[in-house]
Amino acid sequence: MKPFADNEIAEIRSHFPALHQKVYGKPFVYLDNAATTQKPQAVIDRLVAYYSLENSNIHRGVHYLSQQATQAYEDARQTVADFINASAANQIIFTKGTTESVNLLAGSLRQFYLLEGDAVLITGMEHHSNLVPWQQVCKQNQAELLVAALNDKGETDLDHFAELLDKKPKLAAITHISNALGSVNPVKEMIRMAHEKGVPVLVDGAQAVAHTSIDVQELDCDFFVFSGHKMFGPMGIGVLYAKAFWLQKMPPWQFGGEMVDQVSFEETTFNQLPFKFEAGTPNVAGVLGLKTAIDFLKQYDMEVIAKHENQLMQQALEKLLTIPGMRLIGEAENRAGVISFVVDGTHPSDIGTLVDKMGVAVRTGHHCAQPVMTRFDVPGTVRASFALYNSLADVEGLFQAVKKAVMMLR
Amino acid sequence: MKPFADNEIAEIRSHFPALHQKVYGKPFVYLDNAATTQKPQAVIDRLVAYYSLENSNIHRGVHYLSQQATQAYEDARQTVADFINASAANQIIFTKGTTESVNLLAGSLRQFYLLEGDAVLITGMEHHSNLVPWQQVCKQNQAELLVAALNDKGETDLDHFAELLDKKPKLAAITHISNALGSVNPVKEMIRMAHEKGVPVLVDGAQAVAHTSIDVQELDCDFFVFSGHKMFGPMGIGVLYAKAFWLQKMPPWQFGGEMVDQVSFEETTFNQLPFKFEAGTPNVAGVLGLKTAIDFLKQYDMEVIAKHENQLMQQALEKLLTIPGMRLIGEAENRAGVISFVVDGTHPSDIGTLVDKMGVAVRTGHHCAQPVMTRFDVPGTVRASFALYNSLADVEGLFQAVKKAVMMLR
Amino acid sequence: MTIAETQQQIISEFSLFDDWMDKYNYLIEMGREVPRIDERYKTNNHLISGCQSRVWLHADMRDGKIYFTADSDAVITKGIVNLLIRVFSGRMPDEILEADTDFIDQIGLKEHLSPTRSNGLVSMVKQMKLYAQVYKLKQSN
Amino acid sequence: MTIAETQQQIISEFSLFDDWMDKYNYLIEMGREVPRIDERYKTNNHLISGCQSRVWLHADMRDGKIYFTADSDAVITKGIVNLLIRVFSGRMPDEILEADTDFIDQIGLKEHLSPTRSNGLVSMVKQMKLYAQVYKLKQSN
Numbered sequence A, B: 001m002k003p004f005a006d007n008e009i010a011e012i013r014s015h016f017p018a019l020h021q022k023v024y025g026k027p028f029v030y031l032d033n034a035a036t037t038q039k040p041q042a043v044i045d046r047l048v049a050y051y052s053l054e055n056s057n058i059h060r061g062v063h064y065l066s067q068q069a070t071q072a073y074e075d076a077r078q079t080v081a082d083f084i085n086a087s088a089a090n091q092i093i094f095t096k097g098t099t100e101s102v103n104l105l106a107g108s109l110r111q112f113y114l115l116e117g118d119a120v121l122i123t124g125m126e127h128h129s130n131l132v133p134w135q136q137v138c139k140q141n142q143a144e145l146l147v148a149a150l151n152d153k154g155e156t157d158l159d160h161f162a163e164l165l166d167k168k169p170k171l172a173a174i175t176h177i178s179n180a181l182g183s184v185n186p187v188k189e190m191i192r193m194a195h196e197k198g199v200p201v202l203v204d205g206a207q208a209v210a211h212t213s214i215d216v217q218e219l220d221c222d223f224f225v226f227s228g229h230k231m232f233g234p235m236g237i238g239v240l241y242a243k244a245f246w247l248q249k250m251p252p253w254q255f256g257g258e259m260v261d262q263v264s265f266e267e268t269t270f271n272q273l274p275f276k277f278e279a280g281t282p283n284v285a286g287v288l289g290l291k292t293a294i295d296f297l298k299q300y301d302m303e304v305i306a307k308h309e310n311q312l313m314q315q316a317l318e319k320l321l322t323i324p325g326m327r328l329i330g331e332a333e334n335r336a337g338v339i340s341f342v343v344d345g346t347h348p349s350d351i352g353t354l355v356d357k358m359g360v361a362v363r364t365g366h367h368c369a370q371p372v373m374t375r376f377d378v379p380g381t382v383r384a385s386f387a388l389y390n391s392l393a394d395v396e397g398l399f400q401a402v403k404k405a406v407m408m409l410r
Numbered sequence C, D: 001m002t003i004a005e006t007q008q009q010i011i012s013e014f015s016l017f018d019d020w021m022d023k024y025n026y027l028i029e030m031g032r033e034v035p036r037i038d039e040r041y042k043t044n045n046h047l048i049s050g051c052q053s054r055v056w057l058h059a060d061m062r063d064g065k066i067y068f069t070a071d072s073d074a075v076i077t078k079g080i081v082n083l084l085i086r087v088f089s090g091r092m093p094d095e096i097l098e099a100d101t102d103f104i105d106q107i108g109l110k111e112h113l114s115p116t117r118s119n120g121l122v123s124m125v126k127q128m129k130l131y132a133q134v135y136k137l138k139q140s141n
Ligand SMILES: Cc1ncc(COP(=O)(O)O)c(C=O)c1O
Pocket: A257, A280, A281, A282, B034, B035, B096, B097, B098, B099, B100, B127, B129, B130, B175, B177, B178, B179, B204, B206, B207, B227, B368
């Protein structure tokens, strides 16, 4: 399997209008993909078509547009199910994003499963969205939050993880790929370890879905969450996958709209799966856009995408490490998508400000992972994150901009 | 103030591509506006522009696109604040819709305010989204749900409402306009009554915002919620307005992303308003689309819109009532936007199916207000709902289609 | 007549109509027809949920064959209910299990059997197959 | 020099640069300059939150005038901090209360003073005005 050739990258880039603009008169180098990805024309066109001719509220409507939209919405659910190889479409719950997916899960589990004296296990590299919900549930229900430590490379210490599993947490919530460090957790192995101790596992796939193919049945994870906007889809749409067993057991978390079966003032019974968990008018346009994004992504081989991105990261690392004082934050053996660094004697935000003036979009700060910054004792990092449409020119643009910024700052 | 002239309606309709299609080869008559409205070209264009050139994650990003998008997002917050005359932009919380807004409020209040032995007062005409969340909070916290009865016209019985206020509920949650009956609650008066007893009031404005101008300061409501998609904006975006006093007191409900200030594994402190309540990557495109929808709507005078819609409803009623067996469900003195009916000897879903074949989109069923159906002892109704772009031709189309359907069914 | 033959017959009946009105008039006519379900079976026990219109279904086994009766409160739904009964009632379990409902599609009523339409018809077909399964098991015991 | 004159002076200094690099080089230079804040004031008490870079601000009243000292851990932020101090320090409360920060806009650094940029500078300006308010009240008592 070879990474993309130059002409293939050019072809891929041609689908993304945002990449072809200039910023401050300079060619735009977009390396903030871990925050959100750009959208292919097909996704934009899908939204236009929907809002121009198909727009309707769905389910329970007997009129033509409503039937069509409902059908399209449910087809998209199947596409998502296939994308992560879920065994049934009704295991796919649409949310507004990873954060809401985790909150839904936490809000449901706290009602019957995460109780006083229980524990939840996370890793030291979690995004706030897969940390604070569990921390707060634990606080509210007098449960304990266990944190598997990171080693100096920014990898989860698997021995420590195993030790904490012995404390019999009721859930392990672990990220697949760290958005701050780029570390890839050995999720399959960790799930196996957890299941051996009878601990169900939530995988935060927010940073994984655009970089690696996902098979929830092979992983055997109990829950999997991700956001559309980080995989070339629209904003405001995300997914919670769960094993049927859990979805059946879980009480709903939000109420209203089509998630009910029978309602009286005294009592409410709830609709079947997946509707039980989808309260209110769904974001139909968002769901259809996500389907289109998946169809777009499926044209390419995920392994080729990963190879391509890894090659770019390797090239970027080689170049960046020639800059004196360059210090990588996160040097996991297995990493994807993200390079995080600081340069001695400079502040990340200063570097961000200056490279921006040169048309290079990177993110600086704590990347919603403050404990990671604390662990590595930095005020924040500069983070360059890659997607399938990035090119060697982007890498060169990044390198030149950082080099110049560091020169100016020292 | 005169309603729109024919050429004005033609002008308005020209902005809405969805209205100009044919359904089953027949001119499309869209009268399902209470479910969701169609979108003006300007809103569609705004989404295209955003995703083509401006797309970025917001807040905390130092790069150009992120700054621009953040600015646009916060400008939109101000536009929404102005639209309902909120005194400050940070009283506007973006959610994914009315349903989420109500759930956010319920999820926050249940943590410190709606406790054992308390009560929540609603009316008998609430949409499930402003009923089930309160019912479930009451159930979880051993509180009581009080329901102000409807009279035979489908109006809230204000005497009963007053009586229930004497029970000192901790909150009154009332709809501004009923989506099932079209009844307009005298919200200003009801808020005054509630405040006299020290009861704060949530107004469900989902059906109000496209039909009447809203001034939350004049109403003096404590909370106001609505959805973008019911007022010509995109799907997946909604608003919770609250008085500053409440927002300061309320703990957050969802966690993760930018809603934090400091995070350690032991403890989290939360960001200032409004960010405290906006967990996860926001739906930036949705927010910008909503702003454009408001700008579109602001070109017209709300009073003229209301006059126009009322005139159409009047004309529709006159015609429909010539059909033998026609029975209106909901005959409030003050009504807006919605006509609900059944025809003796026919089932609403049969009428819906047949008029659909004639290109007329109405909704049939319980309209997510099952207790209203129970109150009026019908299995559901046929509902025609109006928006500013509907015309006399739509009314005629509705009438002819219903007449023909009834003929076929009897 | 086999199931396939009955389905073919229905298809040719419907092929006579060249506009939707005639088709729906015919459907409505069939919706008014007996066999109605015995009133004592019109209980929640026999109700197939579907929130727009309601469908009640009852099944009986006689001489190795399953006989269905059903009703709906909406006449168009009931028209389709009666079509389904005409096809599936009086059949042996295996016949029912093997049959599909493509004929509904072919007579242009596909949307009524869409899982996204909450009229109970999809659940009714599922329920009929379930009955067939259960009776088949009973027979083999 | 009045506040307005100082602002005008800064504007003309910056008008000499015709590209962003020179401007930022100048800003960085200023970011390296004293007056730094007294180390004992670099505590959480004097910290102005802003999550990308941190700003510490201290104020003193002498002879009816307010003297500010400040620091930041990011040098570009500190350059702007020093500009703000040059403009606002050593002024009477009323002068500070009346002044605006439009000059930042005019030298093309508006984005750094945007409420959406979390570098603490907007809060710093607010804090300076608050100090002026407080000292003014103290004087009138
Ligand atoms: C009165 C009323 N309240 C609440 C809602 C729920 O709005 P949404 O589905 O956009 O969350 C609706 C819309 O169906 C409504 O009509």
